[in-house]
Amino acid sequence: MPEKSLIFPSGEYRGRIRALQREMARHDLDALLLTTPADVFYTTGFLTRFWESPARPWFVVVPAQGDPVAVIPSIGAELMGRCWISDVRTWNAPDPVDDGVSLLADTLTGLVPASGRIGIPMGLESHLRMPVADFLRLQEMITPRRIADGTAAVYRVREIKSEAEIAKIRASCAVADAAFERVPEFAGQGVPLARVFRDFQVALLQEGADWVSYVAGGAGPGGYGDVISPADERPLQTGDVLMLDTGAVREGYFCDFDRNFSIGRATDDVRRAHAALFAATDAALASLRPGMLARDLHRILSEALARQGTKTGGGRLGHGLGLTLTEWPSVTPLDATELREGMVLTLEPGVEIAPGRILVHEENIVLRADGPELLSCRAPAEMPEILG
Amino acid sequence: MPEKSLIFPSGEYRGRIRALQREMARHDLDALLLTTPADVFYTTGFLTRFWESPARPWFVVVPAQGDPVAVIPSIGAELMGRCWISDVRTWNAPDPVDDGVSLLADTLTGLVPASGRIGIPMGLESHLRMPVADFLRLQEMITPRRIADGTAAVYRVREIKSEAEIAKIRASCAVADAAFERVPEFAGQGVPLARVFRDFQVALLQEGADWVSYVAGGAGPGGYGDVISPADERPLQTGDVLMLDTGAVREGYFCDFDRNFSIGRATDDVRRAHAALFAATDAALASLRPGMLARDLHRILSEALARQGTKTGGGRLGHGLGLTLTEWPSVTPLDATELREGMVLTLEPGVEIAPGRILVHEENIVLRADGPELLSCRAPAEMPEILG
Known part of the structure; x- marks a missing residue:
């Protein structure tokens, strides 16, 4: 009989739980x-993609010792039953009277x-995925136990x-690398941007994405005006810079990087901006080391851009990556998170070429003891031109 | 100059705000x-698909009178600036010291x-998409103003x-209808389920989906064991029932319906189960009327299944649909939400053929004064067979 575990061998999950329990002890949780x-x-x-439905809450409780307990809607029992944990408690959701709150309170008071x-992630970049009214009721039901900051x-x-996780992210990056290679097949002068977005998603699926959670x-x-708008029907024109950015997902792990293409010959100011972004990325690849803080990486990137005579906007210049499209830390002047060996990060310098015209550039790396290792294939030093 | 508004004319949004403000007055908000x-x-x-990043909270405040105020990360200023509202306040997110909380508190105390x-959705099927610690801090900062149930x-x-919304949902349903038509082109004996899932997503994009937020x-x-698992690499075999379910998105609106296919000839018990599901859907299409409750619809469907000698599981048998894959109400024995004219719903009867073998069937409807109008093309009465 094969080991009962999905995506990774159960040892991977056991190691995660031990690591969480060590941190919990440190934080008195x-x-x-x-x-x-x-x-x-x-x-x-x-x-599962079933999270797309906001209807039902799902809970996992990690106790101070022992394996986690899942408290979930019965619709998930079959799939959770194939996972490595054995204590799975279910209720028939959605229940307008008691949507799992009593079952969760019983579980918590028992453990x-x-x-x-009881720690919950409640800090920067976190959410609690359950109704606020149920959370307030839960707090009362588990009193005198207290909710604390588990961020x-x-x-x-x-x-x-x-x-094992790095290998999954590398595989997602390879999917996007292969899809970016094919952009000149379907993007070019006269093609509406919305069609480019569709064809890019098709390429990501054909190259091995399980699903495409993000394309922008x-x-x-x-240059372009922003980086988060949906595509419109405007046809690409000679002189445009086209940027595509993706969070393709394979086996639950994301990549998140972009590529720029010039429709026709790139203008001098586009070349200069692209060269500055490339040089800033070089600077980070050369000098980033474990022990630096997220804000040190921001300084490395923004100083390198300044040396090239370009100016970054106010946004962050990178972030964590893995189980979601973006994870903490954020590469901003304020984030003091220590960057440590084994962190997967994006390097995402951006410059303003002129008011309302920006250029952004993104690579995915894992931080090793001796510096960054690329997970995405490095973008070409010169922006690719799609001619004719 | 074109009207400054996205997806719909601004009158659509103004009507929504007026309707919200009428309900707010009723609930003393x-x-x-x-x-x-x-x-x-x-x-x-x-x-935007940028919501995929959990990093930043976004806020809209609807006051008792007047237009909404957006309090958002500056990365969204350009896109929000093209929307119909004019009061857009931004901060540079993510900010580990104050991630928009002061700006939001100032906005609320000013309005x-x-x-x-101040009402927030906090009931069944809702979430609050901001860090809990920031929510607690916000409550203190706006005191003596109180947070109340705005669900x-x-x-x-x-x-x-x-x-206008119904037209968008109908268009999303048409995308899925066209993609389901093409399933026999890429699904059949020997094809791994994971490849079928990929090709189905490609078909949805090619038929006009902007993106595919859900495929299961x-x-x-x-029959199949569950309906929420990701695909595995097992090849389809003669005798299998294949079910595909989608939430394809076009202009921000979802469809959500499934289709079943028999790989080879359908067995008698599969035919009987499919006929029962078809008859149960018929019963709902014939008898559902505004003024009934969600639990009445559950009764109509489950009694029709019982008349066919089949048995439904414990799950819900339909739900609301529109801006998310699933919306309230839930078609369960407990949900007392009144079904009203203009509601878009899924009819989703399911039966257990044998332990661990289920069959589910789903259509999308809008409830009119005289009963349901189908938004999806009705599934064929006999399950399509993919032969050879």
Whole structure:
């Protein structure tokens, strides 16, 4: 009989739980209550697109010792039953009277002493995926047990990727690399941007994405206006810069990088901006080391851009990556998160060529003891031109 | 100069805000605080896949009178600037010290009197998309103003779709109808389920989906085990029932229906189960009327299944649909939501053929004064067989 575990061998998950329990002890937490797709997948291997339905909450409780307990809607019992954990408690959701709250409260009071503290991720870049009214009711039902801040306990563990996780992210990056190679087949002068977005998603699927959780981009003369808008029907024109950005997913792990293409010959200011972004990325690849802080990486990138005579906007210049399209930390002047060996990050310098015309450039790396290792194939030093 | 508004003319959004403000008055709410992709899109037209990044919170405040105010990360300023609202306040997110909380508190205290009540959706099927620690801090900063339950004020408005919205959902359904037509081109004996899932997503994109937020399904001999698992590499075999289910998105609106296919000739028990599901759907199409409750629809469907000698599982048998893959109400024995004219719903009867072998069937409808109008093309009465 094959080992009962999905995506990874059960040893991977057991190692994660031990690491979480070490952090919980450091933070004086008697349990963690997890509710998001990424945290549930991380601890159990439960992977489904069904999270797209906001109807039902899902819970995983990590006790101070022992294996996690899943408290989930019965529609998930079959899939969770194929995961490595054995204690799966279900209710028939959605239930307008009691949508799992009593079952969760019973579980928590059974696992946590009355004086105990139950951590939830509640800090920057976190959400609680359950109705607020149910959360308030839960707090009352588990009294005198208290809800406490479990953000650091979860983040300090999840942010260090195992070699098995790094291999998954590398595989997602390879899917996007292959799809970016094919962009000149379907993008060019006269093709509406919306068609380019569709064909790019098709290429990602054909190259091996399980699904495409994110595609964005932009196109405009000599740069684009923003990087988060959906595509419109405007045809690409000579002189446009086209940018495509993706979060393709394979086996639950994301890539997140973009590529730029010039429709026709690139203008001098586009070339200069692209060269500056390439040089800034070089600077980060050469000098980033474990022990630096996220804000140090921001400084490395922005100083390199300044040396090239270009100017970055106010946004972040990179972020964590893995089980979601973006993870903490954020490469901003304010983020003091320590960058450690095994972190997977994006390097995402951007410049403003002129008001309303920007250029962004993104690579995915894993931070090793001696510096960054690329997970995406490095973008070409010269922006590719799609001619004719 | 074209009207400044995305997806719909600004009159559509103004009508929504007036309807929300009428419900707010009924519930004694001085403002609504909205945080989810669907609520922000509903009130402003702000549509982006950037929500896939959990890094940043986004806020829309609907005051008791006047237009909504957006309090958002500056990365969204360009896109929100093309929407119909004019009061857009931004901060540079993510900010580990103050991620928009002060700006939001200032906005709320400026719009709401000190004795006022600020509604948030906090009930069944809702989430608050901001960090819990920031929410607790916000509550302190806006005191003596109180947070109150705004679930009903939002749900009673959003659940009634305008004709413009119904047209969008119908267009999404047409995309899926066209893609389902093509399933026999790429699914058949010997094809791994994972390849079928990929090709189905490609077909949805080629038929006009902007993106594919949800594809699930299952395949197994004489029925499938569950409906939420990702695809595996097992090749389809003669005797399998293949089910594909989709939430394809076009202009921000979802469809959500499935189709079943027999690989080779359908067995007698599969035919009987399919006929029972078809008859149960017929019963609902014939007898559902505005004024019934969600639980009445559950009764209609489950009694029709019982008349056919089949047995449904414990799950819900349909739900709302529109800006998300699933919306309230839930077609369960407990949901007392009134079904009203203009609601878009799924009819989703399911039967258990044998332990671990189920069959589900789904159509999308809009409820009219005289009963349901189909938005999906009705599934064939006999399950299509993919032969050879």
